[in-house]
Amino acid sequence: MDWLKTFLNSSIGKKFLMALTGSFLIIFLIIHLIGNITLFFGPEAFNGYVKKLASIKPLIRVIEVVLFSAFLLHIFNGVRLWIENKKARPVEYKINGSDKNSSIFSRTMFVSGSIVFIFLVLHLGTFFWRFNIHDPMNLASQHKYYEIVTHFFSYWWYVLVYVIAMILLGFHLNHGFQSAFQTFGLNNKKYTPFIKKLGTIYAIIMAVGFASMPIYFFLIGGAK
Amino acid sequence: MESKKLNLKLKIWRQKNSNSVGSFVDYNVTVSPDASFLEMLDELNNNLESQGLEPIAFESDCREGICGTCGLVINGQPHGPIPRIATCQLHMRNFKDGDTIWVEPFRAKAFPVIKDLMVDRSAFDKILQAGGYISSNVGGAPDANSILIPKEVASEAFDAASCIGCGACVAACKNASAMLFVSAKISHLGLLPQGQPERYRRVERMIKVMDELGFGSCTNTYACEAECPKGISVKFIARMNRDYLAAKLKASKSEVA
Incomplete structure (x- = not known):
């Protein structure tokens, strides 16, 4: 397996790992958003959805392990690339002309990714933790998941963090989506313009979709 | 037709050698808009030399955009603000009278500065x-279109x-x-x-x-x-x-x- 180690430690291999784990997370986000839309249909719809997931717990646990690994690989590899890439230019330019040759989304992947990571810790620390491990209000045990979510969405600071993180997630996805195709070697004048547009549409849907829930529940003042 | 000359302020990276620490040095130049960027530096170097000062080291060869020898980062952009040209094809008419222009060498760990604007x-x-x-064996030239x-x-x-x-x-x-x-x-x-x-x-x-x-x-x-x-x-x-x-x-x- 030496060849695999060499591959994953090469510049192209590291890109490939970012693209592979990123693509998996892109697909995960679609499923996550579709599931979360049940929040808009009231407590029965959302609690029923979470209960359904709970009924296939062993399978969900396996998916969670894969998902967690994808996140960890994406984050560690991303940080490693960022450190290595910083070292490749020890003396910075006095005048930075990068706004004239590249998009802000492509240049801020580390920043947008870091903020999404901080959000992720908060997100798991509240919802995942309370759904699965620590249940202080004794709600998850009664399958009142909707009540947990809407409780948190009644805090303005929590909603604010969500909205900011989702905007940056959109930035991250806008570059990441088309970047994954490029890394996999799929760049062709026939379909690359379409992929770039699709990536932007995808990023907007994800950012607006995920941000709409905290905003909606905050505006209507917590639970319906 | 005599074009109006441009007065420019140049901030050029000067570095003695690969081991020393460089810094920007200011130069005021008056240059024809028809001059190329490298011709402006040539003129500046002539002036520096006539004053007994060390000229600015930069690379160039063909000066028609095909050899790839020249390369300066001008106001943060390699080969300057105009797309699809090398530094030698950049003309001063692309700048305005009174402009300040920052000139830096290509910066990368793999491209160490040799001197001033020259990199290895x-x-x-x-x-x-x-x-x-x-890898091909030498011998008679193969038929065209074979x-x-x-x-x-x-x-x-x-x-x-x-x-x-x-x-x-x-x-x-x-x-x-x-x-x-x-x-x-x-x-x-x-x-x-x-x-x-x-x-x-x-x-x-x-x-x-x-x-x-x-x-x-x-x-x-x-x-x-x-x-x-x-x-x-x-x-x-x-x-x-x-x-x-x-x-x-x-x-x-x-x-x-």
Whole structure:
């Protein structure tokens, strides 16, 4: 397996790992958003959805392990690339002309990714933790998941963090989506313009979709 | 027709040698808008020399955009603000009277500054030595057209081969990655029949050396394509990624461990 180690430690291999784990997370986000839309249909719809997931717990646990690994690989590899890439230019330019040759989304992947990571810790620390491990209000045990979510969405600071993180997630996805195709070697004048547009549409849907829930529940003042 | 001369303030990077710390030095120049950027520096150097001062070291050769020797970062952009040209093709008419112009060398760990605006780009030579060639036995020239190459393939190979190896891609990349250069070299050989025997060995060897020389990794910002004086497309990077992956997945034992 030496060849695999060499591959994953090469510049192209590291890109490939970012693209592979990123693509998996892109697909995960679609499923996550579709599931979360049940929040808009009231407590029965959302609690029923979470209960359904709970009924296939062993399978969900396996998916969670894969998902967690994808996140960890994406984050560690991303940080490693960022450190290595910083070292490749020890003396910075006095005048930075990068706004004239590249998009802000492509240049801020580390920043947008870091903020999404901080959000992720908060997100798991509240919802995942309370759904699965620590249940202080004794709600998850009664399958009142909707009540947990809407409780948190009644805090303005929590909603604010969500909205900011989702905007940056959109930035991250806008570059990441088309970047994954490029890394996999799929760049062709026939379909690359379409992929770039699709990536932007995808990023907007994800950012607006995920941000709409905290905003909606905050505006209507917590639970319906 | 006599054009009005421009008064410009130049802030030029001066560095004694690769071990010393450099800094910007201010120069005020009056220059014709018809002069090229390098001609302006020539004039400035003449003045410096006549005053017994050390002239500014910078590189140039053909001064018509085909050799890839010149390369300055002007106001943060390799080869200056005009797309698809080398520094030598940049004319002062693109600047306004009273402008301040910052002139820096290409900056990358793999391109150490030799002096002032001159950098050592021999890292590119090392990458080419690793695989940027085809091995063929010498002998009589083969008949023209004895190897059929579709026009689109020949054109694409030619697009890749138009890389002049100036290093602007490395200078423009926020990660100082050399992937546009390397992918252009890999593609111009790999697209043609003559390049097939060594196609996968080539990509493995060249990437290995590129990584060892301290270039960064590509994060697909495409700044390289935007700043390339020849407009080399990032589709060649995608092609290189494909070839590298194929080389690693091939059943035969990888030659480059």
